[in-house]
Amino acid sequence: MKTLILYSSHDGQTKKIAHFLAEQIGNSDVADLAQSAVKNLEEFDRIVIGASIRYGHFNKQLYQFIEKQTALLNSKNTAFFGVNLTARKEGKNTPETNVYVRKFLQRISWQPKLAAVFAGALLYPQYHWFDRMMIQFIMKLTNGETDSSKEIEYTDWDKVKEFAESIKMLN
Missing domain, CATH: 3.40.50.360 (Flavodoxin domain)
Structure with a gap:
């Protein structure tokens, strides 16, 4: 196959x-x-x-x-x-x-x-400024990780x- x-x-x-x-x-x-x-x-x-x-x-x-x-x-x-x-x-x-x-x-x-x-995966250090800010905002709303120095593979x-x-x- x-x-x-x-x-x-x-x-x-x-x-x-x-x-x-x-x-x-x-x-x-x-x-x-x-x-x-x-x-x-x-x-x-x-x-x-x-x-x-x-x-x-x-x-x-x-x-x-x-x-x-x-x-x-x-x-x-x-x-x-x-x-x-x-x-x-x-x-x-x-x-x-x-x-x-x-x-x-x-x-x-x-x-x-x-x-x-x-x-x-959450890859804050790799994101451009705008994406990092938007994803941080979304993660804050959903009680997720907001530390922009972290990379987390879920x-x-x-x-x-x-x-x-x-x-x-x-x-």
């Missing part, structure tokens, strides 16, 4: 998760969703798409890709994973309880066979590994 893992990442955590999934699954290609046109999607048995939330929204390219490829995606074994900081909280870390992933899956015509949501790698095992079962 050959797997394609496409990702849309802003700060790199979704890309990191995509590569980790590829290592766990084996026989996988990983590509930025923006570069997916270079891939022949027909040659893959499974397609996994991962995307991150930025200021409450997935990248518009994600929606455009799915709209263009819905028929193909619905004809294959597919999976989706969302990455956001809200998922760091218990009760907001499943596709059913994470507002971003739940609304996304309701909005699109593609119906992935598997879905997951993972907490991302991703539960065991959960990502379990998702990889579930993907391997898609035949």
